[in-house]
Amino acid sequence: MRQHPISPVTEPMQYRAIGVVRGTYMPADADQLTRGVIQTEDGSEIDAVVLGRVLTLMRRHLDLSKPHLWVAYPRFRDPDQLHLQLVGVWEPSTLSPEESAEEEADDLPEGDGYFSVRGELIYTRPEDGDLVVKIRQQPRPDGRRPTPFKLQLKGQMDPAHLRHFVSLDLRREGQTLQLENHEVIAPVPQRAGRGRGGARGGRR
Structure with missing residues (x-):
């Protein structure tokens, strides 16, 4: 079992x-x-x-x-x-x-x-306690790739970790998911010509 x-x-x-x-x-x-x-x-x-x-x-x-x-x-x-x-x-x-x-x-x-969330950190604003992580899903049996989705989370992470793959332990508090622990795994390879976004944490 x-x-x-x-x-x-x-x-x-x-x-x-x-x-x-x-x-x-x-x-x-x-x-x-x-x-x-x-x-x-x-x-x-x-x-x-x-x-x-x-x-x-x-x-x-x-x-x-x-x-x-x-x-x-x-x-x-x-x-x-x-x-x-x-x-x-x-x-x-x-x-x-x-x-x-x-x-x-x-x-x-x-x-x-x-909650366990593992994905790419694409936005962080430590002073507001806002995080956004992008999640990519497995290809479907017919070979199609589902559109990635974003989770808007609460917690503080260093903007230096933007565009890195992160593993997050979160706790539901009401209607939000609050960060308890995190691990930065590695930079996420970026496609050619892709920008880093704006200051303080990129675009959502």
Whole structure:
């Protein structure tokens, strides 16, 4: 049985944005579970959509009246509005009871609201506590490359690390993701003719 919902990194410059949020999923429509909000213990209501096989888990195994630890991809439709794409549930005591009979096995060492983001730092303004990281996604099975997306985060990093690949440990605080720890991996190779952007941290 996997011991953690977030897989170990296999490459030094492996892009990703994934985390866990504990809360009660409230579908917008009782007959259509794919869209709704996650209600968390701190009173936040986070916009969410359900992807793939999670729908089957929800219908067959989960009591949606209770909180669960959701595995999610973070997105931001605007800087102050977190949006979650739900891709899993971390609850071995329910989903693999023969291997994990204790609810304590559902707890993670990082705790609730932990997010791992790995990508290119493209904007930082330390005095305002703003960060923007660009995430590139894996090519699809048909060979098409999805458009990279940006995450607007909170925290302080040195502008000298712009255009570097960074690994960030973040914590959800309300509708934002706050930097707790970071590691600068390496400069990101830039395409010929690409500018560095403006002062203080480039363009978003």
